[in-house]
Every structure is written in structure tokens, then in C-alpha cells.
Amino acid sequence: MVGGAPLRLREKSRLREYSAPRFYEIAFDLNRKGEVDFLVHCFKRFSRRRVRRVVDIACGTGPHLMRLADRGYLMSGLDLSPRNIQFLRERFAAKGYQGELVVGDMTDFRLAQPVDAAICMQDSQGHLLRTEQLVAHLRAVAKCLKRGGLYVFDRYMASSWTNPARRWTWSKRRGRLIVRASFSALNDVDPVSQVFRERMTLEAIENGTRRLYRQTHLSRMVFPQELKTVVELAGGFEFVQWFFGFKPHQILETSRHPIIMVVVLRKK
Ligand SMILES: C[S@@+](CC[C@H](N)C(=O)[O-])C[C@H]1O[C@@H](n2cnc3c(N)ncnc32)[C@H](O)[C@@H]1O
Structure with a gap:
């Protein structure tokens, strides 16, 4: 059957992504508090309504x-990975929180109730490989x-054409569990499609048992001015500010080699 099979294969491989939520959660617990402090700062500084x-x-x-949620915000969440959402539902319920946690695609979703703010962290938009999907x-x-x-x-942003790839390795311990992580982004950047490969181990x-989890997937970077144009094309938002990290004074234009941009938009 020509036509249907490749799509099914692609969907299956997407479902295998992010399928080790417990290890991922521990490994990437790096600057979460700083990032959340920054988000709260943005909510207070830039929103025209109480968040x-x-x-x-x-x-x-x-x-x-x-x-x-721990800081009192009423949270809902959306993710394509059923395993992540199931993992999160258990964490949420353990704390007695209530909110909409749904498996869904970020290019086409609706919420039961409108929100005062939205966030999308750790370059998750990179999973959108075409401009139409970003729009x-x-x-x-x-x-x-x-x-x-x-x-x-x-x-993420490429700060150099000659060697844009970045690789990090580190370990985290939680109780008796040790997670050794390695992550690399901006591998094999195709300058035309702006698509690159990310690898995570x-x-x-x-307790003496070793488990290995490997994931590789495609991601796409956007350039700052391109992003502004795409935001205009999509409509509905005004551009507020951008930063090169999670610090309120780090305005993107003042960085020489940013590898990350943090963008704040406001709903018109
Ligand atoms: C890099 S992880 C980031 C997760 C989380 N925001 C964080 O900071 O740890 C990317 C997430 O995007 C999700 N994802 C990928 N494509 C998606 C899509 N089209 N719609 C919704 N979620 C998607 C993946 O399942 C994964 O959980």
C-alpha cells in the first residue's frame, strides 16, 4: 500500500522518543529553578494581565x-509522548494538583479553558521541522x-557555521540511582532546511543494574529575524523582548555568540 506506510513508520518512531521519563527528569534537572525564576519574572514584568x-x-x-504549580500557578500541560504525560499525571496527582494534562500535537490543539500565559521550554519548538508547522x-x-x-x-541557535555542534556530558544522582547523560545538538546542520540532529544517551x-537509553532525532533551528517574521506571519502576537539566557538583563542583541534565545511574545 503506497502512501500510508511511511507515515505510520514515522509515527511509531516518534512514539519511541522520550520514553525514559524517569531518567530524563533526573538527568535534565540542571537549571530548572533558574529557568522558572526567569519565567515568573517575565509573567510579572511583561504580562498585561495577572498570570x-x-x-x-x-x-x-x-x-x-x-x-x-508548587508556586501556586494553575497548570495545564500538553505533550506528544503518552509516557511523559502518564509520568506527569502521577507526579501531579501525588501532590493533589488538578489541571488538564493531555497527549496532543502542539501544531493543533485546544484547551478546555483559556490561559494567561504559555511556555514551551528546552527548544521543544525545534521538533517542528517546517515553517508551516511553526506558523x-x-x-x-x-x-x-x-x-x-x-x-x-x-x-537553540547556531553561533558558528564552521563548528556549530555542541556536546555536553554530566552525571546526576538521586538516592541510589545515578544517571550519566550525554547530549549533543546542532549536529550535521543542513544550512538550507536548517534541520540538524540531536543525540541523547x-x-x-x-542497585547494580545498568540500563542504557539512546535517542536521536531531528530538530530545526530558526534565526532571530526569521522568527520575528514568522511571528508576524502567524498574527495574533506582538514581540516583547528576547534574551540569550535565563537572566533578565541578558538582552539577545548584546551577546556575541548566543547558543540559545529566550523569546517573550504578548497576545494582541
Ligand atoms: C526537549 S523535550 C522538552 C520537555 C520539557 N519541556 C523540558 O523542558 O524538559 C521535548 C518535548 O517535546 C515533545 N514533543 C515533540 N513534538 C511534539 C509535538 N508535535 N507536540 C507536542 N509535544 C511534542 C516531546 O515529547 C518532548 O517531551
């Missing part, structure tokens, strides 16, 4: 979502936001 209700788009295992995503986010509310997200050692 109470927030959606975390591509929320993963919920590192930002849970911390914002559809921005339109879906605009629809779920109240007027004057914010959309805050971060994106998590090695978990617990």
Missing part, C-alpha cells in the same frame, strides 16, 4: 510545570491565550 493559569506546551516530564503552532497558542497574556519559549545505574 494565574499557565499551559506548558511540550511539557515533557513537567520540570517547569511542577515547579510553577500553525503559533496560531494554536494564540487561540488558547487571553488578550495581554504571554508566550515565553527558548530556542542516558545510562542509568541502580
